[in-house]
Amino acid sequence: MALSRLEKAQVWLFKAVMGVFMMLFRVFSPRRPAVSDKKLPPVRNPLLFVSATQLAKKIRRKEVSSVEVVQAYIDRIQEVNPFLNAVIKDRFAAALQEAAQVDKLIEEETGGEEVLEDRLPLLGVPLSVKESFALQGMPQATGLISRQGVVSAVDAPPVALLKRAGAIPLGVTNTSELCMWCESHNHLHGITNNPYDLERIPGGSSGGEGSILAAAGAVIGIGSDIGGSIRMPCFFNGIFGHKTTPGVVSPENQYPPISGRQDEYLSTGPMCRYAEDLLPMLKIMAGPNAHMLPLNTKVDLKKLRFFTILHDGGSPVTYPVSKELMDIQKKVVERLEADLGVQVQEVRFPELRYSFQIWNTYMGLPDKDGKPPLPFTMLMGEPGRPVWPLWELLKWMMGKSEHTMAAIGLALLEMTHVSKPSAFIIQQKEKLQKEVEELLGTDGVFLYPSHPRVAPKHHHPLFRPFDFAYTGIINILGLPVTQCPLGLGEEGLPLGVQVVGGKLQDHLTLAVALYLEKTFGGWRDPGAN
Numbered sequence: 001m002a003l004s005r006l007e008k009a010q011v012w013l014f015k016a017v018m019g020v021f022m023m024l025f026r027v028f029s030p031r032r033p034a035v036s037d038k039k040l041p042p043v044r045n046p047l048l049f050v051s052a053t054q055l056a057k058k059i060r061r062k063e064v065s066s067v068e069v070v071q072a073y074i075d076r077i078q079e080v081n082p083f084l085n086a087v088i089k090d091r092f093a094a095a096l097q098e099a100a101q102v103d104k105l106i107e108e109e110t111g112g113e114e115v116l117e118d119r120l121p122l123l124g125v126p127l128s129v130k131e132s133f134a135l136q137g138m139p140q141a142t143g144l145i146s147r148q149g150v151v152s153a154v155d156a157p158p159v160a161l162l163k164r165a166g167a168i169p170l171g172v173t174n175t176s177e178l179c180m181w182c183e184s185h186n187h188l189h190g191i192t193n194n195p196y197d198l199e200r201i202p203g204g205s206s207g208g209e210g211s212i213l214a215a216a217g218a219v220i221g222i223g224s225d226i227g228g229s230i231r232m233p234c235f236f237n238g239i240f241g242h243k244t245t246p247g248v249v250s251p252e253n254q255y256p257p258i259s260g261r262q263d264e265y266l267s268t269g270p271m272c273r274y275a276e277d278l279l280p281m282l283k284i285m286a287g288p289n290a291h292m293l294p295l296n297t298k299v300d301l302k303k304l305r306f307f308t309i310l311h312d313g314g315s316p317v318t319y320p321v322s323k324e325l326m327d328i329q330k331k332v333v334e335r336l337e338a339d340l341g342v343q344v345q346e347v348r349f350p351e352l353r354y355s356f357q358i359w360n361t362y363m364g365l366p367d368k369d370g371k372p373p374l375p376f377t378m379l380m381g382e383p384g385r386p387v388w389p390l391w392e393l394l395k396w397m398m399g400k401s402e403h404t405m406a407a408i409g410l411a412l413l414e415m416t417h418v419s420k421p422s423a424f425i426i427q428q429k430e431k432l433q434k435e436v437e438e439l440l441g442t443d444g445v446f447l448y449p450s451h452p453r454v455a456p457k458h459h460h461p462l463f464r465p466f467d468f469a470y471t472g473i474i475n476i477l478g479l480p481v482t483q484c485p486l487g488l489g490e491e492g493l494p495l496g497v498q499v500v501g502g503k504l505q506d507h508l509t510l511a512v513a514l515y516l517e518k519t520f521g522g523w524r525d526p527g528a529n
Contacts, residue, residue, distance in 0.1 A: 013416060025405050025462060028397045040083055040195050040215060042527035047072045048216040051274035052125045052281075055219065056166070059124040060113045062106060066099035066124030070168060073126045077170065077217040083198060086212035088131060088189040089139050090171035098168045099124060121280055123166030128218035130206050131172040132179050133159050134253035138169075142255045143177040143186025145402040146382060157250035158222060158268050158285040165284045170218065173208025178256050178379050179224065181406040182232055182461050182468050184208055191458065194236060195526040196493050200455040203233035209271050210237035214494075214526060220281060221271040224254060226262060227359060228451075228471025230269055231498060234483040236455035238494030239523055240513055241483045242269040242278050243474065245504050248289045249282075260373030261365045265475040275517040278482065279510050293504055299511035306344040307439065307446035308333050312352040312473075317466040319452040328486050328495045329447055335519050347439065347446070351432035355473035356466040358429045361421045362476045377411050389415060405462065433477055440479075440502035445509055447497050448474075450483060454493040474500060482509035484516045488524055 043049065047069055050058070058064045074092050081087050102124040109116055116123055129135045132142045134152035141147040155163060163169065177186040184192040184207025192207050194200040195215040202211035206223035210233025213221050223230040225243045234241030249268040251258055258266050270281035283290055310329060311321045333344040351358075366372045377386040380403060387403070389411035395401035396408055440446070452467050461467070474481050479500050486495040499516070501508040516522075 025459060028399070029405070029459070038083060038198055040080055040198075040527040043076070043216045043525045045072045045076070048076060048219075050219075052122060052220045052272065052277045053274075056117075056122050056125050059102070060106065060116050066102040066168070067096060069124060070095050070099040070126050070170070073170060073218060076215070077212065080195070080215045080217050081212070084193050084195060084202075084211045084215060085190050086173050086192050086202070086208040086215070086217065087128070087171045088174050088208065091138065091169060092171070095126065095168050095170050102166065102168070120166035121284065122162065122220075125167050126219060127162055127167040127169050128209055128212055128221040129159055129169050129172050130175060130209050130221070130223050132175055132205070132224060132254050133222060135159055135169055135172055138172050140255055141188055142179055143175055143188050144380070144382065145188050146384070147255075148188060152253075154253060156253035157287065161284050161287045162222065162281070167220070173206075173212055173221070175206065175208060176204035177404050177407040178376070179205035179226075179229060180376065180410055181205065181404070182228065183406065183458070184211075184233075185404055185406070187402055187404060194455050196238065196488075197455065197491070200457050200493070201236060201461065203236040203455070205229040206233045206271065210234055210239060213237065213239050213271055213273055214523065216273070216525065219273060220277055222268065222285070223271045224251070224266060224268050225471075226266045226475055228468045228475075230267070230271060231450055231471045231481065231483040232468065234271060234485075235450035235496040236494065238485040238488070238496065238526075239271060239273050240275050240278055240485065240517070241271040242282060242506070242510065243267045243481045243483075244269045244282065244286075245293070245480045245506055246478050248292050248506075249285045250287065250289075256374070256379050260363070260367050260371070262363065262373060264478060265363070267475070273523040275484075275510075275513040275522065278513060279507075282506065282510070293506050295507050297507055299508055301511060301515055302340050302342060303443065304342070304508060305441075305444040306336055306342050307347050307444065308344050309347055309349070309352070309446055309448045311449065312355055312470065313348060313350055315353045315355060315469065317356050318469050319464045319467050321449050321452045322454070324489045325449055325453070325495060328489075329449065329497050332447060332486065332497060332516065339519065349432055349435060351428040351435075352473065354425060354428045355469035357422070357425050358432070359469060359472035359476050361425045362429065364417055365421065376414050380407060380411060387411065409462070409465070429476065436477060436479070437502065440500075440505070442502055442505055443508070445499055445501045445512055448500055450496050450498050454489055454491065454495065471498070474498065478503060480504070480506040480509055482513045484513050485522055486516065486520045494524075
């Protein structure tokens, strides 16, 4: 069944509006200095090649001190952040003091290593935090100039749980404006670069996290995801990330706050360079809800049912998936079949053609009490009145707006929303939900492209604003998904794939991530020759 005339008109309008924005951007935006001849320095300190799980073990056994580890990461951040602009506020002095206290605690501990491992599994390990999460004493502006003076008085629950497990925050990282764009750029902290190519995006909204983790300036981090904000940065930067089943990890004390039915789609999860850190981080971050997931269940990959979906079926609003990304996904299928003796079935869902329309419709639905989500224009104007998108566009053209072109574009697109959701789109989502849940059950996973192409150049997503639908549709379906790196492509940029499981079956996708890391090599040093 095809889209209605109204829906076709909306798609055309979206494309036309974004096309105009891109032309305006090219005419009026300031030119960035060229960085094509600059390259990230390679990782030299061997401590930066050790997973968080193994670092914690070494610290507990006194093979290395927490101060040494924290200092190694501080040195690396100071070395690479001038290239990346990923860490926007550090707490290095406090982190070193906390590391010294950790070393003292270990010296005085009489219960042995096992006691420390059980009580403080991440003791002494450095951590980076997305700035949209409250971290006590640190800014939480989320890219808004009007929130420049906002400093968190508390910790967001998953941050508090990681700190309680012994992790030591080093600082907060950059995001897109209000966490609603796939490039981490705002007029408060500037633009963040991809460590593999400084002229390309690190993704968003957790792009600062993705960038500093891939550059070995952090070993573990924390992100949030309502349309791909963990998975796109992990894909573009060649690291691991997990979008948890919604409702498991607390969304409290993040900005912007969730409204409408967004609690059904938002997930908080771990980001890291080494797959073995995903599971212990998730156990900690889930806190009192950890019992909802069978994370202690051993997974036999040979007993899983595997499926692969190569593309969305030809959506008119997304870019076609590149050949190199389809080829690497096919290679994953070949390795799964050869190594595990399983049969990977290729499946197609026609409803995926409407992924963006489904995401856009459901993000705008009211909550159970009939209250609609907060308008984006209201969030942009916080703490004052809602912004006027057309006025902001005129101000931007004169270099006077405090907002990015991406944010202004989203505010303008919000004006095109119809009050009554499309019955056709609702039908497509419900049909897709039923088909996917029946396919996966409790022992199935499927592979799906993370994005139609590798990391784009800065601002190029304005050309193709709806490519995030490859990740966004998984949010609306409420499924857990692990983003896995698969080496580097023709241009030296990371390749990857989404591994999607059934609801509450997070342990399955995490187990597949361990296999893919072993098979394809996992993270690569972006500074290496």
